[in-house]
Amino acid sequence: MSEKNRDGKRTARERLAVEREKQKAADKRRRTLIVGASVVCVLGLAAVIGVVAANAGKDKTDDAGPVVAPSGAQGKDSLAIPVGKDGAKSTLTIWEDFRCPACQAFEVAYRPTLHELADAGKLRIEYHLVRLIDGNLGGSGSLRSANAAACAQDAGKFRDYHDVLFANQPQETDDAFANNDKLIQLAGKVKGLDTPAFQKCVKDGTHDSWVEKANQAFRAGGFGGTPTVLLGGKNIYADQTMTPAKLKQMVEAADRG
Template identity: 55%
Template sequence: MSQKNRDGKGRARDRMREEREREKAAERRMRSLKVGGTAAAILAVAGVIGVLAANSGGTSNEGPPAAPITVGESTAPATLAVYEDFRCPACGQFENGFRDVIHELTDAGKLKVDYHLVTIIDGNLRGQGSTNAANAAQCANDQGKFSPYHDVLFENQPAEADDAFADKDLLIDLAGQVDGLDNETFRTCVADGTHDEWAQRSNADFMNSGFNATPTILLNGENLYGNTSEPLTPDTLRNKVNQLAASS
């Protein structure tokens, strides 16, 4: 074999070795993400904050703060501030566990909920699903359909690493599960990203707030969801809100 051929094969082996190293590194990163996601889910069940806000894009926030999406009567004696990301598995666990009691308390006029939509997973794992889902949720809010559409998104939440909500057609299809929402105005709002800037400002507000993970849950300003000694449950949330209502 000529020296030229030997050199060529040597370079090919080096390229193959480098490619294997890159693949192994990618596998290690994916394992870390999966472990982190599993740990976050376990912590969320225990009432501890879930997904950390890391590498989620810039924190610059030009313009006024992004107004939250509010559900419930403005005169309610208790206000629940919910910071959540539609791609966040711990947020999904919170919603699945607390959805019924939140609806119960808002319907009774005892609780008002301010939803601050966050897009940190688009930054952590890359993608556009958090932003597109937040935009679609605000499009639903434009038509007075935020609460049922919000619930549908979490009921159909993809796996954390699956950026399925980046598909605007999927977000429009899911609107078919909400009476009266799947209309031309909603479809155009989703397709055009009408509220993308609002979603970006909402995320920047969160990143500049001092909170660093989702979900963050505050009741009249008190952080409830990260207390490991007294984990939040639907019953304790109901009791706290009823106490506030009784004393108002």
């Protein structure tokens, strides 16, 4: 073999080795990004779990008067606000806090799928509103916004207002939802909601005791944090393999029987 041919083969091998190293580096960066994203999700959930731990054994229930459930509330002690048809074969139970960033992340990712399935009569959703962040960081934004959402349920506008609250969620440390005027202002984004009856319900804290009772039920249930999302008794939010597409497949399979 000539020296020229040997040099040519050596150069080709070197180029191949360089390309392999570049590919390895690219794969490593991709794995790092995937792991990093997973850690952010886990840390976000861990922070919420910390909220529960910080509140363990505490009972800060205010003497807010009699428990007044919002119109149409169902389930044990009327603590669930239903969305979707009663005859749906699948029921999703969601425990949420309007100040909770992880709850907002869940809503952003899953909302289109939940709306689609509920509107098609394939999924019934039961929302339970709690105030974990208030207890951990102080303030009353979780309570005030949950009461306002219950007032929206009285007006038949719960789902739309629920979505508006999460779309306009302040930073976790910003107790902006403690301001009733802010909550009433956001009601203006839902057609027909900002009425004198809604404003009075918000300002009077009509459903405050109901929110407190839901919060107690959440603690008594031994759940790990918010959001807790149960399908058939299983917390699907804790399932690392769950996606909106997978949830849709499960619900549609159940609907087909």
